Amino acid sequence: MSTKGNEPMSAEPVSTTEGVVPRTFAVLEALTRSPEPMRLSALTLRLGLQKSTVHRILAGLIGLDYVQQNAETGCYSATLKLWELGANVITEHPIKRAASGFLQELQRVTGETVSLVIRAGDDVLYLDKMISPRPIRFTTRIGSRVPAPLTAGGKAILAHAPDAQAVLERTAAGIGGKRRLDVAALTVELQEVRERGYAMASYQPGVVGFAAPIMARGPEAAAAISVSAPAERVDEKGRQEIIEHLLSTCASMAEQVGRL
Amino acid sequence: MSTKGNEPMSAEPVSTTEGVVPRTFAVLEALTRSPEPMRLSALTLRLGLQKSTVHRILAGLIGLDYVQQNAETGCYSATLKLWELGANVITEHPIKRAASGFLQELQRVTGETVSLVIRAGDDVLYLDKMISPRPIRFTTRIGSRVPAPLTAGGKAILAHAPDAQAVLERTAAGIGGKRRLDVAALTVELQEVRERGYAMASYQPGVVGFAAPIMARGPEAAAAISVSAPAERVDEKGRQEIIEHLLSTCASMAEQVGRL
DNA sequence: GCTATCGTTCCGTCATGTGGAACGTTGTTC
DNA sequence: GAACAACGTTCCACATGACGGAACGATAGC
Structure with a gap:
């Protein structure tokens, strides 16, 4: 799939061609694993997906308030809303x-x-x-x-x-x-x-x-x-x-x- | 805890006919808000969605390990993996x-x-x-x-x-x-x-x-x-x-x- | 036993996600 | 200052996959 010769150890190939939901969570997992906010290109490389795909997914997540984009740098990061979701799991x-x-x-x-x-x-x-x-x-x-x-x-x-x-x-x-x-x-x-x-x-x-x-x-x-x-x-x-x-x-x- | 589920105002109408991703998160939110594991019917009622739709979404979430189903009761609940996702947000x-x-x-x-x-x-x-x-x-x-x-x-x-x-x-x-x-x-x-x-x-x-x-x-x-x-x-x-x-x-x- | 409720599966239709390519923007180099 | 490169965003034709009604099975209640 890659027209470029060398992909670093980037992947997590997302195996087969999956749907939106698994990819959405892959994006979230990548974002939360990274200590700093990530750029779009870093995400696409990490996940092995198309730019447009990742961008669309991010837009959706932003609409749901689970992701925010830094106005200056353009970098994406997960919001506290995602933390809220998980926090309720552990309190039980x-x-x-x-x-x-x-x-x-x-x-x-x-x-x-x-x-x-x-x-x-x-x-x-x-x-x-x-x-x-x-x-x-x-x-x-x-x-x-x-x-x-x-x-x-x-x-x-x-x-x-x-x-x-x-x-x-x-x-x-x-x-x-x-x-x-x-x-x-x-x-x-x-x-x-x-x-x-x-x-x-x-x-x-x-x-x-x-x-x-x-x-x-x-x-x-x-x-x-x-x-x-x-x-x-x-x-x-x-x-x-x-x-x-x-x-x-x-x-x-x-x-x-x-x-x- | 007595009246934990507010039946009457159940809805949260999910407004327009949305896609999978918003609905998936709606399911997760409903699951994490509930103190106990939820039945499928409770979820459909709470979200105002079709049985088959919720079931399909849950199946996907189970595949991703974000949701588990109690073998006996059949009730669904979010897993600690969801908590892990959020935990990384707050540590930063x-x-x-x-x-x-x-x-x-x-x-x-x-x-x-x-x-x-x-x-x-x-x-x-x-x-x-x-x-x-x-x-x-x-x-x-x-x-x-x-x-x-x-x-x-x-x-x-x-x-x-x-x-x-x-x-x-x-x-x-x-x-x-x-x-x-x-x-x-x-x-x-x-x-x-x-x-x-x-x-x-x-x-x-x-x-x-x-x-x-x-x-x-x-x-x-x-x-x-x-x-x-x-x-x-x-x-x-x-x-x-x-x-x-x-x-x-x-x-x-x-x-x-x-x-x- | 019959019936009401719940969970699961199936399927035809059509909405939506898909990836390539084109466009716009920023910042780096000579 | 011009040319270039990298990145982010938007657009579009196509077909994949989501949708919801309905049918099927399995329980539990009367």
Whole structure:
């Protein structure tokens, strides 16, 4: 289809010739994934669609108030209306609702950044986060995904998942060269996690994470809570304290969720 | 929750015969507005569309993973993927980013529920909230809208808005019988708010709210922070303390935002 | 058992989305 | 200052895909 020789790794070929709706969401996904507003040409290139097609879709989205166009630069970005749409989904989420108070308290007693994650396929999804008042520069954001085996929260959940092995293998296969995944070692580690009740990881360099699962109703983990801190801030004593608070928080929360 | 679905005024006539995309979003909006999963018939009635049309749209959304169908009940609901889409919008929002730490601190020192709102048309939009650890039963949720003149946060913003009068009038006209809006009294009140720097309201019965604007860059309020508490918990002394903390928090935040 | 309601599928018609190409605008280079 | 390039927008003939009525199946209620 392309008359031009080289298309960078742009695509996401939108596979077959699809209809408006899938393309509309592809546009929105592209827009929301980009940190800055995007130009039309960037979108067409990213999506592999015609200029006129993308333009028409954008015009429709602007009419619906889901997209706005910067008057000067002409760049497009998603509006808060899109956020409103999604926000109503999560406020109904039972885990998120139940966790809020516990996260707040755990953040207070540890002084570090705490997160709530659930499993989404082979990834973990960050449902909520309360950042440490002390300066840090984490980049994991609420609503983002990370392959489960890379994070403490993911390990805590996988340790109680029947298909953990498959997840490890799929993730190992899917991850590029620089970050190899040692499936055998992780299998052993998950066993340890299951025994001692919490997981550790260092997904981001210089940051250590501790996480424990929320074991409510059934043998699988409904979610996990994690505490993240700069490695140099956590000595052995601090580690002990964090884990203690983490485990008691998760136990309390599991009890409450179980009662619902 | 009792009468959650307003049957009589059901429509939202979708005006003219529109295309797929607007209707698709209408479906999503209806789904996310409803606290519980919806049946197909409820959706068709709510939207005034044909069964087959809604069904087709839902099938498309399910294929895109934005909607799921409960296997037993057959009811439809939006998935977390929709939330993910919107979540990325707000994490880029400068106000929300800047406010996070301040909200947390304000929640800590007051012990009450604090919220961050911005103006959206004639409404305020709840961007963030940190709930009080003590038991309360507020129902304003993140991502929801409320007519600005009804809330403390809205008054704080309107007090510095050039078109405040118009907002008051439109809102008074739009609001039904039970909750009348006294435009004249509110006009006077906005003047007071402007002078003393904070606003008060009792949008929900038994709950008092205090709010102050974030005056960063320019004469208009970029946002407002509010503190809400059960009326019986706030005596004169507590009121003073809350307002003091509130004003200093907003001033600090405005300074930081202005520097960005 | 029969009937009312709901969800799903089918299909002929026609509205609408489609992509190429032409046009207008901005900003960069020599 | 002219020529060019990249980008955004508009236009149009064509056929794809959306539309809604109706028919079909499956439940639940009386």
